[in-house]
Each structure stands twice: as C-alpha cells, then as structure tokens.
Amino acid sequence: MTSAIATKDKIRAQGLSLFYGDNQALFDINLEMPEGSITAFIGPSGCGKSTLLRTLNRMNDLIPNVTINGEVLVDGENIYAPDTDVVNLRKNVGMVFQRPNPFPMSIYDNIAYGPRIHGIRKKRDLDEIVERSLQQAALWDEVKDRLGKSAMGLSGGQQQRLCIARLLAVDPQVLLMDEPTSALDPISTLKVEELTQELKSKYTIIIVTHNMQQAARISDTTAFFLNGVMVEHGVTDKLFTNPTDQRTEDYITGRFG
Amino acid sequence: MNSKLTNNIANLVFWMFGFTILGILIWFLWHILAAGLPHLSWDFITGKPQEIIAGGGVGPQLFNSFYILFLSLLFSIPFGIGAGIWLSEYAKKNWFTDLVRLSTEMLSSVPSIVFGLFGMLVFVTTFGLGFTILGGALTLALLNLPVLVRVTEETLRAVPDSYREASAALGATKWQTIRKVLIPTALPGLVTGITLVAGRALGESAILIFTAGVTVSRFAPDFNVFASGETLAVRLWYVRSEGLVPDAMEIAEGTAALLVIVVLLLNLLIGLPSRYLQRKAAGK
Secondary structure, three states: OOOOOOOOEEEEEEEEEEEEOOEEEEEEEEEEEEOOOEEEEEOOOOOOHHHHHHHOOOHHHHOOOEEEEEEEEEOOEEOOOOOOOHHHHHHHEEEEOOOOOOOOOEHHHHHHHHHHHOOOOOHHHHHHHHHHHHHHOOOHHHHOOOOOOEHHHOOHHHHHHHHHHHHHOOOOOEEEEEOOOOOOOHHHHHHHHHHHHHHOOOOEEEEEOOOHHHHHHHOOEEEEEEOOEEEEEEEHHHHHHOOOOHHHHHHHOOOOO | OOHHHHHHHHHHHHHHHHHHHHHHHHHHHHHHHHHHHHHOOHHHHHOOOOOOOOOOOOHHHHHHHHHHHHHHHHHHHHHHHHHHHHHHHHOOOOHHHHHHHHHHHHHHOOOHHHHHHHHHHHHHHHOOOOOOHHHHHHHHHHHHHHHHHHHHHHHHHOOOHHHHHHHHHOOOOHHHHHHHHHHHHHHHHHHHHHHHHHHHHHHOOHHHHHHOOOOEOOOOOOOOOOOOEOOHHHHHHHHHHOOOOOOHHHHHHHHHHHHHHHHHHHHHHHHHHHHHHHHHHOOO
C-alpha cells in the first residue's frame, strides 16, 4: 500500500457471508477499509457490492429473511455482536442512497432532523449545524434564502447534496454512498465527486459505483466484486492499470458487465 | 373502426361519466336544500324539539350529533390508528397478522344495523346503561374502527421505503421514524380517512336508534354521557316514521338540509388545512 493511505482500518469485514432466504449473495468477504480514505466497490449489477455496503451499517436489518455470517468490525468492534446498539452504529456510519430521498419537509427541517432526534433542541445550535452542514455539502449558497421551503422543490443534484448535508449534520465518522450519482446529471455528478474529495480528510468514505471512471477518479482503493465474491482489492491506480486477476482485467477493459 | 375514432369515443364517454357524477351531486343538493333551506331558522337550529305541537327545533339533536361524533372519534382514533401502525410497521408477515387483517376486513363489511343490535345487547342491556350517548358513541366507534385501521395501514404503506431507510441511516429509532417522518407524511391520507369516518358517523342512524335512543335530555346542551342522545339523522328518521307533530315533513326537510350543510362544513374544516399542509410539503 502507498503512504497516501492511512494504516488504521476503520472498517474490516471478516469471513462475511450473506443470504437472502436460501440465496447466497455474499461469499466469505475479507476486506479492510482504511480510515480517512475513499474505498470504491465496483462490479456488474447483482454482484453484491450494494449488499455489502448495506451490511456495514446493518441496513439489511430492515429486510426480512436476511442471514449474515461472519463479522464486520468498526473500530475493532463487531457490529453483529448481540449487544450492538444499532441506532448508535448508524449515527456513526451513515448512508447516502442511490436516489436522493429528502423528507417532504423544509430544507431546514431536513438537515435538523438528525440533530433533533439526537436531542439537540436549541434553535441557535440547530441554526449553526444547518449552516455548517449545508456549507460542507456545497449547497449553502444555493439554498440559504429558501431554508423554509420544501426540499422537494430542489433539483435532483441539489437534493442529493441535501441528503449528504443531512447526513453530515449528525456528525458521522463513516459515509456509505450507494451509487450516489447514478440518478444525477453530469454537472451534479461532478459536484458530488468534488465533495467526496473535500470530505475524505474528515470522514472515511465507502462508495459503490457503476461507473469505473468515477471509481478511478475519486477513490484510493478499489474492490472488484463478481457474483458475490470479492475478486480483487487494491490501490485504485494499480487495480485499474495492472490488475492481478484475469476477471478484473476483463471487467475493466469492458469485456463484460 | 379506426383507433382514432374509438379514442375520441372513449374521450367523450369518460367526460360524460365525469359530468354524470357532478350532475347527480347537483341534483341531490338542489332537492335537499331547496326543500330544507326555507325551514332553517335560528329558532329551528337552536330550539327544543316538540312532540305534539308544531314549531319544534333540533338544537339538542345538533349538539348530540357532534357530541357523539366527538366521543366516538375519541374512542376509535387511538385504537384505529394504533392498530393500523402496528399492521403496517410492526407486524411480521405470519398467520396471526393475516388473521388480524382478515378480521378487520370482515368487521368493516358488517352492516351498521347489526352493530346497532350488538351495541344494544352489550351496552344497553348487559351493562344496563339504557339508551345513552356513551353507548351510542362506543358502538359508533366499533363501526368506524375497522375503517380507520385499514386507512391508516394503507396510507402508511404508501409512504416510500426510502424515507424509512433515510431516517434509519441517520440513527433514528423506529418510533422516531414513525412519529417524525411517517405520520407527518401520511397525515393528508389519515385526515381523509378521519373525514370519511366522521361523515359516516354524523349520518349514522341505525346504530344510534338502538343505542342512544330517540329522545333528548331536558337540558341542552347536556354533557352527561349517560343521558339519552337523539342525533339529527335519528331525528330525521323518527319524525318521518313515528312522529306525531303536524309539521313532521317540514322538520324532516329542514333536518336533512342542516345535516348536509353540517357534513359539508366539517369536510371543508378538516380538508382545507390538510390540503394546505400537503402542498407546502410538496414545495408548491
């Protein structure tokens, strides 16, 4: 690994397998995601990359009939241990989804939603968090005069940055991004990509993407998945220029997927 | 026939259906209001009823209609919405849940007069309450409960899962998600359901004849839930079928008009703020 990558692992999957009913979707995944860097998951549709992402903050708990074997360690703690506080886990490991999903409330209330449920009540504190989060998400200048207006009136790209701001407002340590730009136009995509570069100094980011150029542009390490198996994981530059596995090479050169 | 022509015919037919509905409403309102409005006066709306002589009013009945409506909603809304939330958000998919859902559906198709008989057997006779506002309101609550459960469940199910995911991913508990995202989002649908139920309750007669009786307290307004409480709809039935007053027809017409106006006002009163909130949330 290069020196650009921090040595400490923020998240580590160990022998992780996942079943939807009798269908195995992930096979014995072993993967380290270093702190303060961007890890990209790439692979064809249905390869398990989004499923893996959703195991990292236990979003799969919301789906019935999911069985998980193995461990996911966040800061060395197994989040599938019986005494895990899932609510607290998700506060630390937040998620941005494929489709922007703002709540049907005002821009302000969207951002203040997280802080409020975590007990922050004072107007002055909330105002400060709302402004800081929107600025971090590079949205403040566009919305500062319409904070009381519904978030549903924003464009798709603005909505996605709002969702990122909403997440930053709860002050997480890890951002999971599930194809965050696949529903956005190129300009909005660029803005979100730039945003990830600014955020990675403070947060550990794990991003699932369909778009290999995107993975190459923004990530430090990349993991390639195929049919629920992690084929290869390494420094992004090396994985894209000189992959170890034949299947990775076939995929990145466009022979399938 | 070519497809363009059939399309035009279809266009015409569907417009006609639309106008037919509107026409029926106007026809109906015209008849009821034209017959009833001339009898509506302050004395009629607030006055006490008469049993033998002409000139009685429906003041107590108007009060009882709303009092019974209020009490029945007070009993049915917590249980109805609660059970709906349970079915939509908490219940696992198994035979027990299916059984609860099936029971709700069966209960919602029971004819109201059968509920009336049930209410009479239970509250009036077994509990020995006699004909009371309380017994009427409780029986009415039973009638409305299954409707509220279904409306709540369906409205909550219509809220996209992406909201539940977004909320969970911010570290919200299930209850916080329900309280702060799902219920506010589903509110317009819930309000529509409550309006529907309230309208039905205001117009219900069969149940109340059996449980709240056809007489009113000597005092008006009487908040005593153990008094008997004839409502507007029951009064309408009573004067036309058993009434001895010489102006029974006029009272019936006036009562019908008053009932229609009251239901319309109630709809507007609940519906307008809800629509406003909905538009605001949608960013218009």
